[in-house]
Amino acid sequence: MNNEKDYTMVSRKGSAPPAATRQTPPPDDKGPSSADRERAFLRHVRRLVQAQEHDFLAVIPQEMADLCQQELMELGIPDTRVSEAGVEFSGRLTVCMQVNLWSRTASRVLCRLPHFRVGVVGELFHRTAAIPWEYWLNARVPLLVQAHALRSRVDHEGLIGETVQRAVQQRFHDRGFSVPAAWTSPRQDHEDIDNRWVQRLLVRLENNRCVISLDTTGRHLHQRGYRVQHGGTPMRETLAAAILGRAGWRGDRPLVDGLCGAGTLAIEAVLLARRIPPGIGREFLFEQWPGHQPKTWDYLRRTARDAMFSRSPVAIVAIDQDRRAVRIARENAARAGVSDDIRWDTVDFLDFRPEALDLRPGLVVLDPPYGVRTQQDTDLAGFYRLLGAHLREAFRGWQVAVAAPTPELARSLGFRRKRWWHLPHGGIPLNVCFATL
């Protein structure tokens, strides 16, 4: 699918740009009516954007890519492939919508346009200007081009970014569109500009081969929309979901988040247990595209809503000794529509015993404070020792997943048989220790 000929057939004049960018035809214009031009435009959008298969990339750190690949397979997407950048897959835009809606672990989804070879800057300009951007880009959304070059004759990243930006503008100009103010205005406060969004174009030139990818997501996928408050050092929602996935928790046994903070792990657990898509409460960049199909998107969300469980089938408990943290977590959960699925407790986790709530063994997840003083012990290794002793004594038969900034700290838990997962978390290394007690 990724070949150059895909775009050669679209370089025809005469189709109408979206309303926001349409040039006013001169009064003596005897050309097609604006309704005809609108219809022609939509025909092109259907043929080039909606009906075609495209290549996509679900961006995700290597350490989590297998979890994301599994999610895609469960969505019925065939032929997924893990690459350096994430998980590659193909399909129509509907498939991209599904991944944005359903992936609990990916950071964002990119649409890769057909690649081409580039030897000189002029070639980059002309090949880019031949891409039918008017069917992809919303001229009300500011454009941000990010370039990366590796082992290529054209390797000045600033020049590459600038060239691509100019070529996109040229394309709009050549096709009879006014060049959008959103792309040229240094002050981006023009009334036509939708500042909630930025359309990222990622240009990668490697071994003289150029791939341009469009962001389809907008804000990072971990921003589900429910966590508008936190009390300190929250875990990314995507990481929380990945820890649950790595522990093999599927919403089929109880879960205790013993140091819940803003409630991320417990909330993600309910979303998973109730089969709620993590993206159900947010907007996506693809909704801004001229080729967006609101009916299809509504159908996908309606189908997902119809299949959700009305309540969590298992007990999910969130504990924090800090009253304010529990209040914030409850508010976050309420925004996600899952507060009633969680049993909340303001208590020292070291005093909590699962039999008090009649819980059968399940998973305990703990994200201890990073280097801050705890009430029990001013020394973090000491706190991990206390946690380990309490878990071994009170949670026999349970599985545990404990996050730690260093392996040494996690070793202080004193578990004899454990499994490690080392991964980056916003540039900071994180070690998750899994054990069955």
Ligand SMILES: C[S@@+](CC[C@H](N)C(=O)[O-])C[C@H]1O[C@@H](n2cnc3c(N)ncnc32)[C@H](O)[C@@H]1O
């Ligand atoms: C790193 S934060 C958890 C962040 C959480 N995963 C999130 O995403 O927001 C650690 C939390 O542990 C709580 N905490 C510390 N010691 C505790 C204890 N002994 N019992 C219960 N909560 C405790 C703190 O109040 C803090 O909210």
